[in-house]
Amino acid sequence: MNNNHNKDYTTTYTEDSIRSLEGIEHIRLRPSMYIGDVGIRGLHHLVYEVIDNSVDEALAGFCNKIWIKIHKDGFISVIDNGRGIPIGIHKKEGKSALEVVMTKVGAGGKFDKNSYKVSGGLHGVGISCVNALSKKLTVTIYREGKIYQQEYYKGKPIYSVKCIGNTNKIGTKIHYLVDNSIFNNITYDYEILSTRLKELSFLNKGLHLFLEDERNNKKESFLSENGLREYITILDKDQVPITKNVILIEGEKENTIVEVAMQYNTSYKARIYSYVNNINTYEGGTHISGFRRSLTRTLKKYTDVYVSKDKKVELTGDDFREGITAIISVRVMDPQFEGQTKTKLSNHEVGGIVDKIVGEKLNNYLEENPIDRKKIIDKIILAAKARQAARKARELIQKKNPIISGILPGKLADCSFNNPENCEIYLVEGDSAGGTAKQGRDRNFQAILPLRGKILNVEKAMQYKIFENEEIKNIFTSLGVSIGTEEDQKVLNIKKLRYNKIIIMTDADIDGSHISTLILTLFFRYMKPLIEKGHIYIATPPLYLIRKGNYSKYAWNDQERENIVKKLGERKYVNIQRYKGLGEMNAEQLWDTTMNPKNRTLRKVNIENYTEADRIFSILMGDDVPPRRNFIEKNAIYARIDV
Numbered sequence: 001m002n003n004n005h006n007k008d009y010t011t012t013y014t015e016d017s018i019r020s021l022e023g024i025e026h027i028r029l030r031p032s033m034y035i036g037d038v039g040i041r042g043l044h045h046l047v048y049e050v051i052d053n054s055v056d057e058a059l060a061g062f063c064n065k066i067w068i069k070i071h072k073d074g075f076i077s078v079i080d081n082g083r084g085i086p087i088g089i090h091k092k093e094g095k096s097a098l099e100v101v102m103t104k105v106g107a108g109g110k111f112d113k114n115s116y117k118v119s120g121g122l123h124g125v126g127i128s129c130v131n132a133l134s135k136k137l138t139v140t141i142y143r144e145g146k147i148y149q150q151e152y153y154k155g156k157p158i159y160s161v162k163c164i165g166n167t168n169k170i171g172t173k174i175h176y177l178v179d180n181s182i183f184n185n186i187t188y189d190y191e192i193l194s195t196r197l198k199e200l201s202f203l204n205k206g207l208h209l210f211l212e213d214e215r216n217n218k219k220e221s222f223l224s225e226n227g228l229r230e231y232i233t234i235l236d237k238d239q240v241p242i243t244k245n246v247i248l249i250e251g252e253k254e255n256t257i258v259e260v261a262m263q264y265n266t267s268y269k270a271r272i273y274s275y276v277n278n279i280n281t282y283e284g285g286t287h288i289s290g291f292r293r294s295l296t297r298t299l300k301k302y303t304d305v306y307v308s309k310d311k312k313v314e315l316t317g318d319d320f321r322e323g324i325t326a327i328i329s330v331r332v333m334d335p336q337f338e339g340q341t342k343t344k345l346s347n348h349e350v351g352g353i354v355d356k357i358v359g360e361k362l363n364n365y366l367e368e369n370p371i372d373r374k375k376i377i378d379k380i381i382l383a384a385k386a387r388q389a390a391r392k393a394r395e396l397i398q399k400k401n402p403i404i405s406g407i408l409p410g411k412l413a414d415c416s417f418n419n420p421e422n423c424e425i426y427l428v429e430g431d432s433a434g435g436t437a438k439q440g441r442d443r444n445f446q447a448i449l450p451l452r453g454k455i456l457n458v459e460k461a462m463q464y465k466i467f468e469n470e471e472i473k474n475i476f477t478s479l480g481v482s483i484g485t486e487e488d489q490k491v492l493n494i495k496k497l498r499y500n501k502i503i504i505m506t507d508a509d510i511d512g513s514h515i516s517t518l519i520l521t522l523f524f525r526y527m528k529p530l531i532e533k534g535h536i537y538i539a540t541p542p543l544y545l546i547r548k549g550n551y552s553k554y555a556w557n558d559q560e561r562e563n564i565v566k567k568l569g570e571r572k573y574v575n576i577q578r579y580k581g582l583g584e585m586n587a588e589q590l591w592d593t594t595m596n597p598k599n600r601t602l603r604k605v606n607i608e609n610y611t612e613a614d615r616i617f618s619i620l621m622g623d624d625v626p627p628r629r630n631f632i633e634k635n636a637i638y639a640r641i642d643v
Helices: 025-029 031-034 040-059 099-105 125-130 191-202 226-236 286-309 317-321 348-368 369-401 431-441 461-469 470-479 508-525 527-533 558-568 586-597 612-623 625-638
Strands: 065-070 076-080 134-143 148-155 163-167 170-178 206-215 218-222 247-252 254-265 271-276 324-331 424-429 448-451 501-505 535-539 544-548 549-554 575-580 603-604
Touching: 025 125, 031 040, 040 065, 040 076, 040 125, 040 170, 040 191, 065 191, 065 271, 099 125, 099 134, 099 148, 125 134, 125 170, 170 535, 191 206, 191 218, 191 226, 226 254, 226 286, 226 612, 247 348, 254 348, 254 369, 271 286, 271 369, 271 612, 271 625, 286 324, 286 348, 286 369, 317 369, 324 348, 348 369, 369 461, 424 431, 424 508, 431 448, 431 586, 448 470, 461 470, 501 508, 508 527, 508 535, 508 549, 544 558
Parallel strands: 065 206, 271 324, 424 448, 424 501, 501 535
Antiparallel strands: 065 076, 076 170, 134 148, 134 170, 148 163, 206 218, 247 254, 254 324, 535 603, 544 549, 544 575
């Protein structure tokens, strides 16, 4: 940890900067209230929280290196070369400011405007949350020529802060082991952490992040000199850009820093990623509203000339955004969040600031780059014409919606219960398997919708083609959901959703996986709220039926098969049937293994990282073959091959 910063940090960040808000006793009792859950997501969220504290030092200009290590013994350590948490006595609490930070919810320099202009973290929950949910935690501070240390057991200090030596380093080291009596899984996923660090490097250009995994001697470092400009080129590498340059917008107003990178491509969808103080605000907020307003208003000045010539074209905000990939990153002094997962920015003033900065800088770019301007305007006009065709197709769906017309698709075998909470629908590959599922189901609460072959790949299709597709219309109509527009924030209306569980059931082979991915792409691109609210599941039919005499048992993977065969003894008397399709099972077998709630295994679909999910769908289902080939080659080791 080399100190290459010349700022006088001792006068701006001292024990007096630390404000205490409340105790942490509640965290161990109700951890999910603070970190979302105690599964894989919550486990990694704690690592993010420690890293975010160090990133906040970088945002304040006092840190440029962060080291993260996954230890063999389950510990995590995060070291930075920032100022080091103050260790002096806190006036109000009468104890070391370091202990206050580590043991009081929301205590920290983030609440003192002289110490931090902006900060990320769990919206004020802080490092104390990590401490509370750790079995052991040691914090080491390198500050003012000394090394200070304090250890904690389940959030409580074992001893007071003590000086253990001299140093010429500065920074903070957090070394902790999560409490396995709280977390049901304490195995860290390298890729999840790697993806977050990569994201942080783009959002904080010049910040050097190092990741090391002692379990397999894996090391990686992340550094981006060009920040969001570089991020856009990576996010858009599978798209065909229509403009020569990435448009970069930077500005500051009223202590709010705005950074935007954007580029138009030939695709038919808008991809807008937003961050507030490094937090991914995937629910949107005022900064997104400001960006959209500014984009529409600025470009409308140029499109009005064309529209006046062609009276048939009517433009909406959607048209101005079609084919855009944009990243909006704002640094806000006092961010306010709302929404179910606290990832929607609600600061009213930020919308106006983003609107003004983007409008001014984008207008300058368009004036100075007439060729790019012409290409963007042509794209917008084309989008408007396609949208009008899509609206006509969409209206057909609305007319066929059962809520309006009372007419359900003929292929749908509905259930008899009326309360959606108790109902579920299976989207089944093929009419044959659909027929078996209809015979095997419980008609009271299980509905079956057979799908003929592979549905349309929505990643490659224009919107109006999607809404004209018979199979897709049947899915919308059966579910009882209706489509609005992005403009009125009603991308999908699920108020009249007819089933609580929507279960994708396909063959356990390559084709089945492809069909499952096509359906998931449809849900991700056009029915995302259904995933976000936990309605989408994937059925897991067994791969094998093992028989010996009168004995029979199912196996869902190769390991289970081997264990069963081993248990049965001599292999020559054992019959192993490999199921390649749902149609190979009779109705009773399908019910027993895949549809009976008492026996079945359903995999719930959720979105861990929106940016990464978007990228993978683009690779797998987009037009470009080389990225898909690379992805398959890289991940082939995890795939099961059917011979």
